[in-house]
Amino acid sequence: MGAAQPPAAGGGYPPPPGDINLGVSGFGIEPPKKSRKGLVIGISAAVVLALGGGGAWAAASFFGTDGTDTETKLPASTAAFASFNLDVSKSQQLELLDLIEKFPESDVKSDDPEKAVAEFMKMLEDDDEDFAKGKFSEWVGLSTSIALWEHDGKPYALATVASTDDGKAKEGLTALQKDSGGEADMGFEVKDGTATMAFGEDKSQAAAKAAVKEAEKDPLSESDKFADAAEFLGEGQVVTAWADLEQAYKLGKESVPQSEYGGDPFSMMGDFEKNMKGQIAVGAKADDFGIEIVSSTFGAKDVTEGKEGLMDKLSKSPDADIAGAFALPDDFSESLGAAAGGLLTGGLTGAPGQDPNGETQAIFDALSGATGTFGMTGLTGAPQGQAVIETTSADKANTLKGLADSTGGEIEATVEGNTVTGKSSGYSPSGKLSGHKYYSDAVGGAPEAINYAMFMDVTKMMDEQDKKEMGALKAVGVAFGSKGGESVGNVRLIIE
Structure with a gap:
């Protein structure tokens, strides 16, 4: 897997056949009003760490994914995912920590990746009592992801988080589940150092178990549809994003509640749907000059030649x-x-x-x-x-x-x-x-x-x-x- 040509985007990201939003709402997952805050907080043990206001550490984390571990934990039928992984080579960790030191305003000062993640989680817990119920600072490891997945004809947001203590992970997620509306809205399975969470409108606990079972038998990392992206991204990426454009678009279009938007938001896209073909992959990591984000489509339609x-x-x-x-x-x-x-x-x-x-x-x-x-x-x-x-x-x-x-x-x-x-x-x-x-x-x-x-x-x-x-x-x-x-x-x- 070698580096090639974001960003996204940011996006860093190319003008692909689609504009993929890897956030929970972008996935089309709209949990009930009562539990939405708890669910979004729970799912973003990964996303907040990568995108939140944690100074330079968060910035470096977002732009820097060996996604190998992540892909082995997600089912092959995954439609899209974004992952953050600090469990990369020692040289990449040193590069990232060196970049962080260049930002004196960083809120995380530790030069040890695991301690830095724990410090950042603790900072979030101090700021939000709902997030604190998950006790993430006591068990979150160095890799995490958020994904869009379909189960029994319904869309779910999945989150995988590496666990340094499965017992504490179960304890924290049990408390978060109770606060978020129960097993219907949030489900989780903790097994062999990984916590897998599912968020949806119904039967989320069953969905979480099904996702883990499929990932063990048929992981995304071994699927044919991910092969080209895996080769392109190579190893050592700290952040990876990938989407099957057609599948992700279909799930999003079918699941976004029209009532909240005053109509069908996809109707404004006109003929755009016909271009949602193939896949897109994005990867980012640290380098001597700073941070590099690369991106490519695979099997895209109507690509404009440069x-x-x-x-x-x-x-x-x-x-x-x-x-x-x-x-x-x-x-x-x-x-x-x-x-x-x-x-x-x-x-x-x-x-x-x-x-x-x-x-x-x-x-x-x-x-x-x-x-x-x-x-x-x-x-x-x-x-x-x-x-x-x-x-x-x-x-x-x-x-x-x-x-x-x-x-x-x-x-x-x-x-x-x-x-x-x-x-x-x-x-x-x-x-x-x-x-x-x-x-x-x-x-x-x-x-x-x-x-x-x-x-x-x-x-x-x-x-x-x-x-x-x-x-x-x-x-x-x-x-x-x-x-x-x-x-x-x-x-x-x-x-x-």
Whole structure:
């Protein structure tokens, strides 16, 4: 299993055929109102640790999963999961702890992973008496996951948590179960160092037992549908997320209660459903420069091919605090353009979908099939910058120049053939982006064929309070594209 091309996303994550939310509500699991708080707290022994406000430890935990242990504990019929695993190589643990030390505001100071997890759990327990009933600080180990799973035709959220003391785990989860509405809403099984929890609207205890039984006989780690993702992710990932897009979408669509949303939230997605094919995998771990997040789809439908040579153009563009490159599809106007145009004109005129002068649609028509780069400086003061856009015709380039000219001199534009260059009045470029201190590391994992990429010097965007809390984060590089007919992505956080 080797590293390849997030993020997600964050997401770090690529523009897959779907936008998968791995939270409990995103899974479509909506427990009864009475027990919702307890259930969400119980299930997030994993998720809160990874995503919560625990300073740098939580941040490093989220972005850093050998998911091997997790996949062996989940049933093969799992639709989607996200996992956090500190039980990785010693070198990876040291890398993570070294990153944490760079954030002086971290609430967790221990240099021992198990003690750090216990400290963080204790902090959460001190802040929330419901969470404290689970006594997680006394038994939670170094790996955990949250998953979406179907049992007897009903969706359930599953959580697996490594246990350092099965007796204390049973004691804590029994108390939490009673507080959360009983076996119907929350079920659990503790066995051989792993606590498996199930959350649903009915028969959750039976679901938990069934999940453990299936995982023992037929684990996700040995299923054919997970094989490509396993090879891509490799070993040593601290965070892993994976989804069978079609199955996860189906469960979510069937289980989201329409009454709470004033209608079917999936109806707004139109033809989007037809693109929910294949799988997506995301992994993240620490590296010398900070944290790297990689992502890829497998068997995806209608993947937009990226353009080669764009990263070279970006590297040669002027130095900037934030810069990017993009390659828009030929049907941009008909897909994203139409949707965005409707939102923009609706927001401005109060009449969604109306574009009285046709200006918005003309802009998106001109951008269809275009490639380009942009950069800006002075983001916290008086922003200045430029964009260079290569369109597919001289007419389209002139359309964009006309837009710039309508700003009354704020943007100066010139056209040469199919290419329009626009820059803010008074802008004077200095140096190349390739010479920026953090640029090479930030975009070092970019795929060759790019759909879009971005570099951000975070130090130029922080106020004094931000610098105090997150000053170790210096830059972010984001690159998404295609490889072998799949969407791939790479996100890097530069930390020093």
